[in-house]
Amino acid sequence: xxxxxxxxxxxxxxxxxxxxxxxxxxxxxxxxxxxxxxxxxxxxxxxxxxxxxxxxxxxxxxxxxxxxxxxxxxxxxxxxxxxxxxxxxxxxxxxxxxxxxxxxxxxxxxxxxxxxxxxxxxxxxxxxxxxxxxxxxxxxxxxxxxxxxxxxxxxxxxxxxxxxxxxxxxxxxxxxxxxxxxxxxxxxxxxxxxxxxxxxxxxxxxxxxxxxxxxxxxxxxxxxxxxxxxxx
Amino acid sequence: xxxxxxxxxxxxxxxxxxxxxxxxxxxxxxxxxxxxxxxxxxxxxxxxxxxxxxxxxxxxxxxxxxxxxxxxxxxxxxxxxxxxxxxxxxxxxxxxxxxxxxxxxxxxxxxxxxxxxxxxxxxxxxxxxxxxxxxxxxxxxxxxxxxxxxxxxxxxxxxxxxxxxxxxxxxxxxxxxxxxxxxxxxxxxxxxxxxxxxxxxxxxxxxxxxxxxxxxxxxxxxxxxxxxxxxx
DNA sequence: GATTGTCTGCTGGTCAGACCAGCATGAAAA
DNA sequence: TTTTCATGCTGGTCTGACCAGCAGACAATC
Numbered sequence: 211x212x213x214x215x216x217x218x219x220x221x222x223x224x225x226x227x228x229x230x231x232x233x234x235x236x237x238x239x240x241x242x243x244x245x246x247x248x249x250x251x252x253x254x255x256x257x258x259x260x261x262x263x264x265x266x267x268x269x270x271x272x273x274x275x276x277x278x279x280x281x282x283x284x285x286x287x288x289x290x291x292x293x294x295x296x297x298x299x300x301x302x303x304x305x306x307x308x309x310x311x312x313x314x315x316x317x318x319x320x321x322x323x324x325x326x327x328x329x330x331x332x333x334x335x336x337x338x339x340x341x342x343x344x345x346x347x348x349x350x351x352x353x354x355x356x357x358x359x360x361x362x363x364x365x366x367x368x369x370x371x372x373x374x375x376x377x378x379x380x381x382x383x384x385x386x387x388x389x390x391x392x393x394x395x396x397x398x399x400x401x402x403x404x405x406x407x408x409x410x411x412x413x414x415x416x417x418x419x420x421x422x423x424x425x426x427x428x429x430x431x432x433x434x435x436x437x438x439x440x441x442x
Numbered sequence: 443x444x445x446x447x448x449x450x451x452x453x454x455x456x457x458x459x460x461x462x463x464x465x466x467x468x469x470x471x472x473x474x475x476x477x478x479x480x481x482x483x484x485x486x487x488x489x490x491x492x493x494x495x496x497x498x499x500x501x502x503x504x505x506x507x508x509x510x511x512x513x514x515x516x517x518x519x520x521x522x523x524x525x526x527x528x529x530x531x532x533x534x535x536x537x538x539x540x541x542x543x544x545x546x547x548x549x550x551x552x553x554x555x556x557x558x559x560x561x562x563x564x565x566x567x568x569x570x571x572x573x574x575x576x577x578x579x580x581x582x583x584x585x586x587x588x589x590x591x592x593x594x595x596x597x598x599x600x601x602x603x604x605x606x607x608x609x610x611x612x613x614x615x616x617x618x619x620x621x622x623x624x625x626x627x628x629x630x631x632x633x634x635x636x637x638x639x640x641x642x643x644x645x646x647x648x649x650x651x652x653x654x655x656x657x658x659x660x661x662x663x664x665x666x667x668x669x670x671x672x673x674x
Numbered sequence: 675g676a677t678t679g680t681c682t683g684c685t686g687g688t689c690a691g692a693c694c695a696g697c698a699t700g701a702a703a704a
Numbered sequence: 705t706t707t708t709c710a711t712g713c714t715g716g717t718c719t720g721a722c723c724a725g726c727a728g729a730c731a732a733t734c
Contacts, residue, residue: 279713
């Protein structure tokens with residue numbers, strides 16, 4: 211016999227849910243100012259402490275920003291908010307990294323195929339400039355993780371699909387969070403740049419099949435730069 | 443002139459940070475019970491309200507679970523907590539249906555291939571139950587949009603990749619928001635169920651190639667049921 | 675002896691009221 | 705016109721109070 215798992219919702223949770231709902235429905239838009247805590251308390255007929263607990267929670271989720279002496283405003287959602295790396299990054303374990311790479315292997319080759327079809331001359335120019343920056347940064351011996359990730363973002367942008375861009379941003383950001391040991395593998399940095407150049411060349415030639423295949427190989431290579439103990 | 447970025451940290455934030463730090467450092471392990479709010483209040487020499495705001499925030503982040511009458515315990519970290527599907531939804535909210543469907547065409551066939559490899563008997567059982575529910579709901583003439591989307595979520599879960607599940611959740615939710623006109627196309631509802639059953643069968647048979655192809659066709663069919671406003 | 679009931683002390687949930695520090699606005703002073 | 709400052713707002717924090725629910729100890733009952 212299964213019994214009802216009594217539905218018990220705390221007041222502050224209810225308030226938080228309601229506010230989140232308002233934001234999601236677009237009734238509260240980024241930049242909008244919320245009523246003061248005391249107003250909310252009166253309007254919703256709950257104590258100010260409940261309101262405060264809800265607002266603090268939303269602030270922790272980066273949904274609102276609370277400014278003392280002024281009020282609370284809805285924040286513009288940031289790409290970096292899709293992950294809670296700042297607080298939860300430490301728990302990105304091996305299984306998570308594997309899942310991220312797996313997802314990347316699904317999306318990125320498909321996205322580069324689109325890029326081969328849709329990349330404009332501006333897209334290609336941006337990629338070219340970045341590759342040159344990559345090279346100078348590399349010869350200067352400076353860290354290249356950011357630039358390397360940027361290449362893949364630009365590649366995704368060349369597919370002219372914002373959804374894919376967002377996904378790639380999220381994946382790369384989480385992978386970066388986990389840390390790379392690219393510098394520890396002799397010669398990898400140079401190989402990475404070479405592979406980026408090769409991919410760029412194939413995209414410029416609109417060779418979708420080859421580009422997708424090259425990219426997939428590149429992902430597999432780069433996978434080795436992430437700590438992946440327990441990998442099968 | 444830049445002025446001192448005054449160390450403006452709120453007490454409740456400081457408490458939350460400290461608790462998060464304790465979890466990160468492993469001093470507080472999953473399953474551990476935190477001191478009572480009153481104890482914490484006394485030990486840290488801050489008011490109970492500050493403690494509560496901090497704890498509520500941690501609860502919102504899924505770091506702890508608060509049980510009334512018992513206390514607060516550190517939760518086992520879930521990989522699904524790291525990626526916020528809701529924010530992803532916000533970020534890609536303005537994208538056109540075409541982009542969403544395109545992204546889906548990239549991800550879902552690849553994910554169903556994984557599902558063919560990894561689906562457990564429990565996964566298959568869940569899918570089967572859902573399909574039966576789908577059928578009864580359909581014959582009852584009730585709306586099936588939710589159930590239809592749920593099938594694809596379960597399919598993603600069968601791939602045992604939380605990242606993919608999150609992506610599919612975001613995509614489907616946004617597509618649902620855009621509204622479907624499935625009911626307006628005579629016979630489509632029945633066709634959809636039939637295709638779901640066919641896909642399920644192929645997954646159960648571990649026929650990855652056929653399942654991926656069938657799914658792709660299914661996506662193309664269902665694409666016609668979405669409003670393509672903003673389409674070029 | 676095993677079950678049931680009850681009492682008591684804990685825990686979180688909520689509220690009201692109070693006080694502080696800082697921002698914003700507008701009136702008064704320069 | 706510009707500056708000053710008083711006032712009323714806002715969030716930040718604390719305290720004390722009360723409620724509901726859990727848990728353990730213990731007594732009453734079968």
